[in-house]
Amino acid sequence: MTESQDKTREERLELFRQMLCIRRFEEKAARLRAKGLIPGFLHPYIGQEAVAVGICDQLQDSDVLTSTHRGHGHMLARGAEPRRMYAELYARKTGYNGSKGGSLHMIDRERGFLGANGIVGGGIPLATGAALQLHRQKSEGIAVTFFGDGATNEGSFHESLNLASLWKLPILYVCENNLYGEFTRQDQHQSIKDIADRAASYGMTGVIADGNDVEEMSKVAAAAAARARKGEGPTLIEAKTYRHRGHFEGDMAKYRPKDEVEHWMSRDPIDLYSVRLIEEFSVSEDELQAVRDAVEKQLGEAAEWANEQPYPDPSESTEDVYVDNYEGAALR
Amino acid sequence: MSKKFTYADAIRQAISEEMDANSDVFMIGEDVGESGGVFGVSQGLWEKHGAHQMWDTPISEEAIVGAAVGAAMMGARPIAEIMFSDFSMLAMDMIVNQAAKLHYMTGGQLSMPLVIRMVTGEGGSTSAQHSQSLEAMFTQVPGLKVVAPSTPEEAKGLLRQAIQDPDPVIFFEHKLLYGSSGGSTGETVPDEPMRFGKGRIRREGSDVTIVSYLRTLNHTLKAAEKLAEDGISAEVWDPRTLVPFDHDGLSASIKKTGRLVIAHEAPIRGGFGAEIAAWAAGECFDDLKAPVVRIGAQNSPIPYSPVLEDAVLPRPASIEQTVRNFMHQHG
Numbered sequence: 001m002t003e004s005q006d007k008t009r010e011e012r013l014e015l016f017r018q019m020l021c022i023r024r025f026e027e028k029a030a031r032l033r034a035k036g037l038i039p040g041f042l043h044p045y046i047g048q049e050a051v052a053v054g055i056c057d058q059l060q061d062s063d064v065l066t067s068t069h070r071g072h073g074h075m076l077a078r079g080a081e082p083r084r085m086y087a088e089l090y091a092r093k094t095g096y097n098g099s100k101g102g103s104l105h106m107i108d109r110e111r112g113f114l115g116a117n118g119i120v121g122g123g124i125p126l127a128t129g130a131a132l133q134l135h136r137q138k139s140e141g142i143a144v145t146f147f148g149d150g151a152t153n154e155g156s157f158h159e160s161l162n163l164a165s166l167w168k169l170p171i172l173y174v175c176e177n178n179l180y181g182e183f184t185r186q187d188q189h190q191s192i193k194d195i196a197d198r199a200a201s202y203g204m205t206g207v208i209a210d211g212n213d214v215e216e217m218s219k220v221a222a223a224a225a226a227r228a229r230k231g232e233g234p235t236l237i238e239a240k241t242y243r244h245r246g247h248f249e250g251d252m253a254k255y256r257p258k259d260e261v262e263h264w265m266s267r268d269p270i271d272l273y274s275v276r277l278i279e280e281f282s283v284s285e286d287e288l289q290a291v292r293d294a295v296e297k298q299l300g301e302a303a304e305w306a307n308e309q310p311y312p313d314p315s316e317s318t319e320d321v322y323v324d325n326y327e328g329a330a331l332r
Numbered sequence: 333m334s335k336k337f338t339y340a341d342a343i344r345q346a347i348s349e350e351m352d353a354n355s356d357v358f359m360i361g362e363d364v365g366e367s368g369g370v371f372g373v374s375q376g377l378w379e380k381h382g383a384h385q386m387w388d389t390p391i392s393e394e395a396i397v398g399a400a401v402g403a404a405m406m407g408a409r410p411i412a413e414i415m416f417s418d419f420s421m422l423a424m425d426m427i428v429n430q431a432a433k434l435h436y437m438t439g440g441q442l443s444m445p446l447v448i449r450m451v452t453g454e455g456g457s458t459s460a461q462h463s464q465s466l467e468a469m470f471t472q473v474p475g476l477k478v479v480a481p482s483t484p485e486e487a488k489g490l491l492r493q494a495i496q497d498p499d500p501v502i503f504f505e506h507k508l509l510y511g512s513s514g515g516s517t518g519e520t521v522p523d524e525p526m527r528f529g530k531g532r533i534r535r536e537g538s539d540v541t542i543v544s545y546l547r548t549l550n551h552t553l554k555a556a557e558k559l560a561e562d563g564i565s566a567e568v569w570d571p572r573t574l575v576p577f578d579h580d581g582l583s584a585s586i587k588k589t590g591r592l593v594i595a596h597e598a599p600i601r602g603g604f605g606a607e608i609a610a611w612a613a614g615e616c617f618d619d620l621k622a623p624v625v626r627i628g629a630q631n632s633p634i635p636y637s638p639v640l641e642d643a644v645l646p647r648p649a650s651i652e653q654t655v656r657n658f659m660h661q662h663g
Contacts, residue, residue, distance in 0.1 A: 064406070098439025105437040114405055115438060119429050125395050126430065129402020129410075136358070136384060136408070143402075156425070159395035166390065320440040321474055323498035329529040329576035330477060330499075 007215070012281055015057065015214050017291045019049035019270050022073045024295050025082055028303060029072070029089060030249050037307070038089045040102050045073030047244035050269035051176050052077035054217020055144060055237075058225045062141030064112040064130050066123030069104050070243075071116025074146055080108040083302035092309035099312050100320065120181075121147060121154030124173070128160040131171035131234075142170040142228040150181025152195050161236065165202040168233035172224045175236065176211060178243045183255050196238035204234050211241030212269040242267075336513035340373045342484035343449075343505060346491035347374065347411060349523075351381045354409060357495060360387040360400055361413030361449075370415060371451065371510055393422035397448060401431045404446040409495060417450035417504065418464045431500040432475030446500045447491070453506040453547055453597055454645055460633035465546075465598035470502045471574050471607065477528060478574040480504045482549040483515030486572055489526030496525055506546040514550075529576035533585065537567030539663065540591040540655065543582065543608060545570055548597045548646055555652035564659050574604055582608070583616055590621035593658060595651050600628035622662030627654050 007015075026044045033042055045052070048070075056077035059065070067074040072085065080096070088095025088106055096106050104118035114130060117123040127145030134141045151157055152175060164171050175196075181189045192198070199206025205227065209220045217239060224235035242264035246253035253261075277283035322330050351357045359365070359374060365386035368375035378386040389396050393414060400410035414420045420427065427448065434442045454463045471478050477499055481487040487505065494501040515534070534549065535556050544552035549570055556566040569585050571577055586592055592612050594605035605626040612624055630644045 066402075096439070097437060097441070100439045101437040107438045107441050109438070109441040114402075114442070115434070117430075119425055122425060122430060125398020125426060126402035126405065128395065129399035129404070130406050131402075132387075132399050133403040133406035133408045136403075156394050156398065159390075159392035160398065162390060163392060163395045163399065320436045322477070323435060323440075323443055326527075326529045326576040329579070331474075332577065332579060 009281060009283065012277060013283065013287065013291060015053055015218075016270070016273055016277060016288070017295065018053045018077055019214060019273065020291060021082070021295050021299070022049045022052065022076045023270055024299050025076060025085070026072060028299055029086070032086075032089070032303065033249060039091065041069075042103055042249040043070040043247065044243070044245045044249055045070050047264070047268070048176055048178060048211065048241045049073055050214035050217055050273070051174065051211045051239045051241055052146070054214040055172070055174055055221040057218040058221035059112075059144065060141065061112070062139055063144065064114050064127070064141065065144040065146070066114045066127040066130070067116045067146045068120070068123060068148060068151070069116060069118055070148070071106060072103070075106055075108060075113050075116065078108065078111045078113045080111055080113060081302070082299055083305045086303050086306035087309045090306050090309065091311070092306065093312040093316065094309045095306075098316070098320070121151040121156040123147065124151065124156050124160045127171060128164050128169060131164065131169040132167065135167070135169055140229060142172065142225055144172040144174060146174045146176060148181065149175065149177040149179065149186050149195060150184075150189065152198065153181070153190055161198075161202040161204060161234070164234040165204045168231060170228035170231070171234045172221065172228060173234060173236045175238045176241055177238055178241050180243070180247070180256070182247045183251075185255070194238060196236055199236035204236055206236045206238070208238050208240065211239030212267050212272060214269060214273055337484050338511055338513045339484045339487050339505070340371065340510040342488035343373050343491055344375065344377065346488045346495070348377060348380060350492055350495040351377070351385050355385065356407060357409045357411065358385040358387060359411045359413065360389060360396055362389055362391055362396070362415050364388060364413050369413070371507065373510065393419050394426055397423035397426040398430070400446055400448070401426055401434070401444065404444050405434070405442050409445045411447045411449060411495060414448060414450040416462045417452040417466050418461050420448070420450055420466065427470070427476070427502075428473050432473045435499070436475055443498050444500045445498045447494045447503055448500070449503045449505060451507050452504045453508060454634065454641065455507050457636050457638055457641065459636045463634040465596065465629070467504060467574055467598060468602055468604045468607075471604050475500065476575065477501045478504070479528065479572070480545045480574055481572060482509070482545055482547075482570055484513060485515075486526060489524060490528070490572065493525035493527060497528070504546065508547050526572075528573040529578050531569055531571040531578035531581040533567060534570050535566065535568040537565040537589065539565045539589055540593055540659065541567045541569055541582070541585040541589045542655065543569050543571060543592070543594045543605070544596065545572070545574075546597060548595050551646060551648040551651055552595050554648035555655060558648070558652045559655055562656070564656065564663070566655065577608075579611065579615070582612070583619070586612060586616045587619045590619060591662065592616070592620065593625045593627060593655055595627035595646055597645060598628055599631045600626050601631045603628045622658070625654065625658050627651055
């Protein structure tokens with residue numbers, strides 16, 4: 001992990017690759033769902049890749065994070081395997097959650113990804129508790145939690161930030177303000193414009209960042225993580241960004257004005273970074289294309305592998321209700 | 333030891349012993365640390381175990397339980413306290429949507445060794461928002477375990493088991509039992525954790541099995557004494573844990589008596605007695621000589637007035653009367 005200013009070409013290409021991998025993963029998932037291979041909901045992370053990749057660029061092995069219903073991006077940024085994610089979406093038993101969770105609850109505990117969450121704001125107290133335990137253990141690790149503008153109106157947000165600030169917990173609260181809480185525009189669901197302003201009311205540092213600039217996100221994360229690791233407490237980071245698609249796959253997002261959508265599409269984080277790589281860091285178009293090809297190949301193989309995975313046996317539906325079900329008594 | 337061993341003492345000891353055994357056990361809740369708890373249950377624990385294991389929180393039930401869930405995800409064994417079980421409603425997302433389901437939804441990747449202690453039941457004019465018995469809200473949620481001890485020894489054994497249990501446990505403590513010291517089993521060794529799913533016959537009988545728990549159990553025992561004077565032999569049976577429930581133990585008692593009554597403090601409609609009754613009517617049908625009867629609170633909020641409270645909640649006299657009438661009809 002290096003300071004953003006000192007990034008090597010390889011590190012920069014890696015940031016590009018990670019963002020692209022998320023983008024293509026989500027696009028492919030949408031197509032697979034349209035083909036009937038993925039049941040249930042999908043909430044595409046498309047457009048917000050720079051936030052996940054930028055923040056996770058500053059995380060260490062001992063760090064943990066919680067996410068939202070729009071969690072595939074954070075999970076991939078943390079290094080999760082696309083094939084096991086597709087397998088979970090395909091409801092196969094070798095998916096990350098043994099087909100018990102699906103998109104909304106996907107988790108890779110080994111990589112410190114403590115789970116997407118189906119409840120808006122649900123991951124915020126959980127990450128706060130994770131930070132509490134890291135603090136108790138005097139660990140170097142920190143917790144990070146991602147949530148949207150909508151979640152900042154849930155009680156869980158307010159209670160958690162108050163507690164973390166009071167106890168100086170090692171945590172980053174990362175708000176991805178994509179201007180919409182489900183179908184409702186931000187100015188229709190809260191009276192403030194800058195969510196980072198709320199930090200002051202908890203006695204916490206608040207930072208606003210361009211959520212479509214991956215290196216800016218990394219810089220902001222570096223400063224906040226350093227603060228947390230030094231025991232100086234939490235930071236509320238507000239990343240201004242936009243989702244390209246609707247709230248869920250299938251939502252045509254007619255509630256968003258055309259000019260607003262066009263403006264944000266012109267600020268696509270991956271396009272912006274490709275231009276920077278070529279113009280400022282002497283990366284060639286061929287190098288970028290090589291990355292694109294590699295990502296396509298990896299995801300193609302991942303989806304194929306996933307489709308070959310076995311389905312669970314119906315009897316597995318009673319497994320994992322408890323660790324100890326008292327010889328079945330707890331299931332009756 | 334000359335001082336009586338009370339229900340509160342039992343809980344305090346269980347927590348302290350488990351904290352001594354494992355530094356990952358910690359308490360988190362309102363006024364639990366420096367103040368020793370509003371009911372004095374955690375008196376002395378902060379001095380003994382320190383701030384590392386005793387966390388005083390703001391009034392934030394969702395964050396209290398949520399933080400406990402998050403810490404448990406990282407390997408801690410938190411004991412979250414809900415000052416009045418009524419307040420658990422503020423934390424229901426964290427209990428029902430998160431804690432109860434995380435082990436399952438993650439295909440076993442996350443464990444949730446969490447205890448949520450809730451102070452439950454009537455308090456003597458503590459009114460509708462500080463007097464409820466909400467066990468059925470939690471027994472209805474797969475993934476939770478629900479424990480309801482009625483005596484000091486069992487409170488200690490069951491709480492130690494709860495803390496050591498790898499799953500989320502809702503641990504109900506009746507607020508009016510804290511000062512009580514009765515009901516010694518004479519058999520259990522207080523220092524052993526008590527495995528869940530095993531009920532106990534509190535009073536042997538042959539005419540009717542009365543299932544009862546928490547403070548209502550004491551009312552039922554008093555009623556059984558009176559009934560005995562009239563030749564009605566009631567077997568009073570304490571499940572001790574609602575989930576897992578000792579179905580085999582209760583079946584054996586029903587086989588013996590042929591009649592089942594359930595008496596609890598929670599409202600009758602949809603109370604945990606309804607689950608026991610439906611189960612018994614199905615599984616023990618051949619052994620039953622009479623319909624199953626439930627005794628519980630009237631289906632109303634709990635009023636402030638002592639006169640009205642007595643009308644709403646089950647009392648020894650009302651339990652006795654209901655069972656007597658039942659036996660006249662079906663004895």
